[in-house]
Amino acid sequence: MVFEYLAYDLSRGEEEVSPQIVDRSLLRHVDNPFDLDAGEFQKLFRLTPDLTEDVVSQLDSHLRGSRITAISTEKQVLAALRFFATGCYQRPVGEQWGISMSQSSVSRSIHRVTAAINSSMFCAKVRFPMTQVERQAAKEIFASATSPFVGGTIGAIDCTHVSILAPKRHEEAYVNHHGYHSLNVQMICDPTLKILNVNAKFPGARHDSYIWSSSAVRMVMQRNFEIGNHNLFLIGDSGYPLEPWLMTPLTNQPEGTPKFL
Known part of the structure; x- marks a missing residue:
């Protein structure tokens, strides 16, 4: 909790x-x-x-x-x-x-x-991947939400900037797009907000998509897809690339439709 x-x-x-x-x-x-x-x-x-x-x-x-x-x-x-x-x-x-x-x-x-x-x-x-029972429970909660994500959604991913004091070495790498020094921390949660994974290795200047491309979780999701599990994916915002195991928003969709989500 x-x-x-x-x-x-x-x-x-x-x-x-x-x-x-x-x-x-x-x-x-x-x-x-x-x-x-x-x-x-x-x-x-x-x-x-x-x-x-x-x-x-x-x-x-x-x-x-x-x-x-x-x-x-x-x-x-x-x-x-x-x-x-x-x-x-x-x-x-x-x-x-x-x-x-x-x-x-x-x-x-x-x-x-x-x-x-x-x-x-x-x-x-904090652990990922989840067990098969946990994955199925997550899928059912996402599918029954007010704005449902049907299929195999097991978690949501996003990054947040955690402010830090300016480091002495490579200070410029920690200045984010808001103009202050930070770590860009990636987090994955299940539908009950239970944290499944945290990646706090990257400075604030790194983009969300770069952090995801270097993530061990991405390799886990890709490996699951390659062995035939095509009904397992995360959801993320437009800062992430669309992949078979990562759903991102569709652009220019009519508001109020399922695709708009």
């Missing part, structure tokens, strides 16, 4: 709300963020309180310190989630909701939580 929420978050792309707009006063007047209303909590951390507690539980063995002064797993996870949610400066993150974490402590927490997620959760939760 954690990765479904993250998928929804990234799917919003450049329409993301600016960190300056977030109502930080919600955090200034509570000692424990879990005391917040569930909706306010999710607005600030992007995950529900229950999902956040599940993450804390799963990461506790990786983050729990042995010293009595060690920062709790809960605080480390909350600090990291807040940073992931807004990208705001680390010092303001540490100064919120009375946890009094220094910038260096917030920075260490972000690195530790990220490493723990990658080592203990990511590979177990």
